[in-house]
Amino acid sequence: MLIDHPLLGLRDSSEFIYRGDAKLLYRPNWKSKNSKTKFIDYGYLRKNPAGVHKELWYHEQGDRSWLVVTRNTVTHEILKVELARDTKGKLK
Amino acid sequence: MRNSSHPITNKQKLSFTFNGKKYFGYKGDTLASALIANNVKIVGRSFKYHRPRGIFSAGSEEPNALVELGDGPYKEPNTRATNIELFDGLESSSQNFLGSVNFDFMAINDLLKNFIGAGFYYKTFMWPRRFWEKLYEPIIRRAAGLGKLSLQADPSQYDKGYLHCDFLIIGSGISGLMSALLLAETGGEVLIVEEDFILGGRLNAETSVINGNQSSVWIGQAVKKLKSLKNVRILKRTTVFAAFDHGIFAAIEKKTDHIVEKSSKPRQINWKIYTKLCILASGAIERSIVFPQNDRPGIMLAGSVRTYANRFGAYYGQKIAIYTNNDDGWRTADDLKNMGLEINAVIDTRKEIEALSSSIPSYLGQTITKTYGRKGIKAIKLSSGSKLNVDCLAVSGGWSSNIHLTCHKRGKPVWDDNFKNFLSGGNGQKDKIIPVGAARGVFEIQNIISDTNRVILSLIKKICLSMPNRITLSCSKEQYRCALDLVSSSDPSNSFIDLQNDVTQKDIELSFKEGFKSVEHLKRYSTLGMATDQGKTSNILGLASMAKLKGTNISEVGTTIFRPPYVPVAISAFAGRSRGKDFRPTRLTPSHNAASKRNAVFVETGNWLRAQWFPEKGEKFWRQSVDREVIQTRNSVGICDVTTLGKIDIQGKDCSEFLNFVYTNAFAKLPINRVRYGLMLREDGVAYDDGTTARLGENHFIMTTTTANAPLVLRNLEFVRQCLLPNLDVHLISTTDSWAQYSVAGPNSRRLLQKFVDKPTDITNENFPFMACRELTICGGIMARLFRISFSGELAYEIAVPTQYGNALFDALLSEGQEFNAVPYGTEALGVMRIEKGHPAGNEINGQTTAQNLGLSRMISKKADSIGNILSERESFNGPNIATLSGFKPVQHSQKLEAGSHLISEGKKPTMENDEGWLSSVAFSPTLGHYIGLGFIERGGDRIGERVFAVNLLQNKITEVEIVSPHFIDPEGIKQRG
Incomplete structure (x- = not known):
């Protein structure tokens, strides 16, 4: 696969580490009610859809950017690639 | 036999061996064409029934002619004789027989054929269950199967290569060459990949006329033109074997397989090709027809018989019959007749057509009901009852577009x-593979020319490149019509569908009867198409057969899809140069040379090679060296390379807030020039990593990690920095490789380091106490960092210098340390001393233990949020009965402890229910004179003095141990603070 890195252009997926569902960006507030349950959901419940999915990729063999890649897990078509720090607060 | 007037006979004569016998061929032959020219009919035995088999095709689709090449470690099984370029001295042999290929003892299986159909092994060898692994499976595996491996390491070199292009053209037949000529004019980078060792594809096998000449003239002109262009590259002997996402393809190039001398050049190159567009000009593959005994040597695909005759001047026998359901069969008859061979008959399954050649005896609307000749076809019987003597039967069931690669991304054929x-x-993706020519289902040459022009020009138009002129070629006109009469068998158990896996018509019927009717079930139950050829010549026969049984048509039955690789690829080619010691990079510590000079024994820790111990003269056993290193360090001073621990430089005005978040304990109030021990958890509350972090400035910290976790901790810190706390001003970089770092430990460590530290820096206890750190210079101006930290429990320091000074500093510390009897120590002594001191390491922080287990729960600050903070509060991690880090010593001091032993109370059976903990690290303590261990046991802190049993069921050893403090030496920490 090729990932269109927002700063570096097309890079081979072998340069990246995969970390799955981008919901990991949204860590619960530790002071919130039922924080333990929320952290368990956060840590263990991930989406794994057959279709469009937002997921985290880390450019470890490159510039060490964490990316949010919107990818169709069936066709492997990559629809969008953003720097994780830019997407923060924009996606849910 | 060889047509003596064929131009190949003017080429260089080559000698080769097959099954030990010497033969001759010509340069330009394949092993298969040379065997045919020498009238060798039996080339192998079939997979299951061990029936004699001969060459069937002329390309990668070959199901029968699998041979072994070479000798000794160079031996390569399962290569297709049809793909092997002949060279002088080639050694080849048949495989899968017991005895000789002409008389195979395993052929008894053929007589038992009626009993060992599809599913036989599964059904028969079910019981008794335990017989499977030891008895049934080894016997079946030996009887079935293909060639044998040499069981020696492959001495050949293999390389990996990377290519980038705009247009990848797979195949160099007429549509491939035309596509290349048109696309090259756009200025884009064109890569042509051809499996054969000559360009031209199917044209080389035909007598087609282009622009009034033999097609070879046009091929020559086209290739000359392409070679003159800077933006065109041609790879011959290269097979694209896989299509991946986003325009990435894998191809295997045979570099020296066809060269006699084993050279230093790589044997094969595994190319990874990145392209914007792929033009698939892979042509078509002919299929057979199902009829009784249709697998005899001498029965071949008609198009392949034509290939051998036209391209190589090679043929079997003088009496040839053609069996066809389409017009192309007649073309073979014409070509062979024009060569002067006798054509006995053309049998066409189609009744309604007229004979396409008046001078050949034709049998229309007839089928073959029987064949004769076990070791080579001798005669055939027709449905009309007539019997004809033949020594070669050319069969054509029509042509299948070679769309293997379009299936690799789950594209379903239609x-x-x-x-x-x-x-x-289509392949269901944006990055389409565009078939042209026969691969696109266009079979007649005049149509291939016009269709390829149209497809490529409209493609160029679509991507808005400058338009080239269409290519005008005049050519001989062809006609191709095909019927679907593929299955006409009266003797299903002897009518073969998949030659390589010995799947018969009867197996398909059995599949149907037992309910395995869908193509996916049919494939797996009968193994149809599951051999190394992936059923290139046979799948359609199986599908047609199932369609007939179901009373429907092939489009209703559907098809399975092809998977990579298109042809088998040697594992070595995937490994490339990453073999043996080069499997992964080796990282050497800065003191590696200094340590080698002192005869260090090295150990692999991850990618690193670290000194494990330093044997001295007279020391025969590793413990002697390790014990000496420990005692010398504890008595005076020892030096150990600790460069491999991860070092992460953290800067920015928010870095103390950042550290508070990634560690469980607070760092914000750590004074400048001080070091603090930190514990990291995972978000699930389990202990992750530990290390010391030093504060060099208000906004500058140096974090250390364990050796194993160095890259992972940086990855996770970056995750926190970019994904969880993106608004903090923090910057991270790994400096593990930039600084050589040595532990200088022992009561004389300060005196030794005072000889190095430049004035006026004062490292006395008052001015440089335990857990102090400082940037300073040593040896008259060399930049250095000094940390007063101790893993051994001794008065100890770690000193870091830029890596280039590392080897010299290690030497200098030892030579300047001679007056103190300084000793280099390795990872074993390091481990012994940390166990003696009770410091946890990888065996304790192993991804299964918590801060509570480690006795570090007080380190989890509840004043601020940190990774893992909330989930460390889980019930199961807390409570009075959790296992805690404890020390253990054998009650009988002479007894040895084993790491991994489980701890069981007296009088209880060693079962899981009674398991109270385990020993994680053990060592012989030369300081105490007996074995000691660290481990975890329920309520460990409250049970000091209690005796339990360390049970090692693997070695059947039970040792009585006493629970003690994990700090075996200096529990108050007086030495390290002194």
Whole structure:
């Protein structure tokens, strides 16, 4: 696969580490009610859809950017690639 | 036999061996064409029934002619004789027989054929269960199967290569060459990949006329033109074997397989090709027809018989019959007749057509009901009852577009009823593979020319490149019509569908009867198409057969899809140069040379090679060296390379807030020039990593990690920095490789380091106490960092210098340390001393233990949020009965402890229910004179003095141990603070 890195252009997926569902960006507030349950959901419940999915990729063999890649897990078509720090607060 | 007037006979004569016998061929031959020219008919035995088999095809699709090449470690099994370029001295042999290929003892299986159909092994060898692994499976595996491996390491070199292009053209037949000529004019980078060792594809096998000449003239002109262009590259002997996402393809190039001398050049190159567009000009593959005894040597695909005759001047026998359901069979008859061979008959399954050649005896609307000749076909019997003597039967069941690669990304083929052929149904992706020519289901040459022009020009137009002129070629006109009469068998158990896996018509019927009717079930139950050829010549026969049984048509039955690799690829080619010691990079510590000079024994820790111990003269056993290193360090001073621990430089005005978040304990109030021990958890509350972090400035910290976790901790810190706390001003970089770092430990460590530290820096206890750190210079101006930290429990320091000074500093510390009897120590002594001191390491922080287990729960600050903070509060991690880090010593001091032993109370059975903990690290303590261990046991802190049993069921050893403090030496920490 090729990932269109927002700063570096097309890079081979072998340069990246995969970390799955981008919901990991949204860590619960530790002071919130039922924080333990929320952290368990956060840590263990991930989406794994057959279709469009937002997921985290880390450019470890490159510039060490964490990316949010919107990818169709069936066709492997990559629809969008953003720097994780830019997407923060924009996606849910 | 060889046509003596064929131009190949003017080429260099080559000698080769097959099954030990010497033969001759010509340069330009394949092993298969040379064997045919020498009238060798039996080339192998079939997979299951060990029936004699001969060459069937002329390309990668070959199911029968699998041979072993070479000798000794160079031996390569399962290569297709049809793909092997002949060279002088080639050694080859048949495989899968017991005895000789002409008399195979395993052929008894053929007589038992009626009993060992599809599913036989599964059904028969079910019981008794335990017999499977030891008895049934080894016997079946030996009887079935293909060639044998040499069981020696492959001495050849293999390389990996990377290519980038705009247009990848797979195949160099007429449509491939035309596509290349047109696309090259756009200025884009064109890469042509051809499996054969000559360019031209199918044209080389035909007598087609282009622009009034033999097609070879046009091929020559086209290739000359392409070679003159800077933006065109041609790879011959290269097979694209896989299509991946986003325009990435894998190809294997045979570099020196066809060269006699084993050279230093790589044997094969595994190319990874990145392209914007792929033009698939892979042509078509002919299929057979199902009829009784249709697998005899001498029965071949008609198009392949034509290939051998036209391209190589090679043929079997003088009496040739053609069996066809389409017009192309007649073309073979014509070509052979024009060569002067006798054509006995053309048997066409189609009743309604007229004979396409008046001078050949033709049998229309007839089928073959029987064949004769076990070791080579001798005669055939027709449905009309007539019997004909033949020594070669050329069969054509029509042509299938070679769309293997369009399936690799799950593209489903679609049925074309016009040419009775599966076409590419697209590959479900944006990055399309564009078939042209026969791969697109266009079979007649005049149509291939016009269609390729149209497809490529409209493609160029679509991507807005400058338009080249269409290529005008005049050519001989062809006609191709095909019927779907593929299955006409009266003797299903002897009518073969898949030659390589010995799947018969009867197996398909059995599948149907037992309910395995869907193509996916049919494939797995009968193994149809599951051999190394992936059923290139046979799948359609199986599908047609199932369609007939179901009373439907092939498009209803559907098809399975092809998977990579298109042809088998040697594992070595995937490994490339990453073999043996080069499997992964080796990282050497800065003191590696200094340590080698002192005869260090090295150990692999991850990618690193670290000194494990330093044997001295007279020391025969590793413990002697390790004990000495420990005692010398504890008595005076020892030096150990600790460069491999991860070092992460953290800067920015928010870095103390950042550290508070990634560690469980607070760092914000750590004074400048001080070091603090930190514990990291995972978000699930389990202990992750530990290390010391030093504060060099208000906004500058140096974090250390364990050796194993160095890259992972940086990855996770970056995750926190970019994904969880993106608004903090923090910057991270790994400096593990930039600084050589040595532990200088022992009561004389300060005196030794005072000889190095430049004035006026004062490292006395008052001015440089335990857990102090400082940037300073040593040896008259060399930049250095000094940390007063101790893993051994001794008065100890770690000193870091830029890596280039590392080897010299290690030497200097030892030579300046001679007056103190300084000793280099390795990872074993390091481990012994940390166990003696009770410091946890990888065996304790192993991804299964918590801060509570480690006795570090007080380190989890509840004043601020940190990774893992909330989930460390889980019930199961807390409570009075959790296992805690404890020390253990054998009650009988002479007894040895084993790491991994489980701890069981007296009088209880060693079962899981009674398991109270385990020993994680053990060592012989030379300081105490007996074995000691660290481990975890329920309520460990409250049970000091209690005796339990360390049970090692693997070695059947039970040792009585006493629970003690994990700090075996200096529990108050007086030495390290002194």
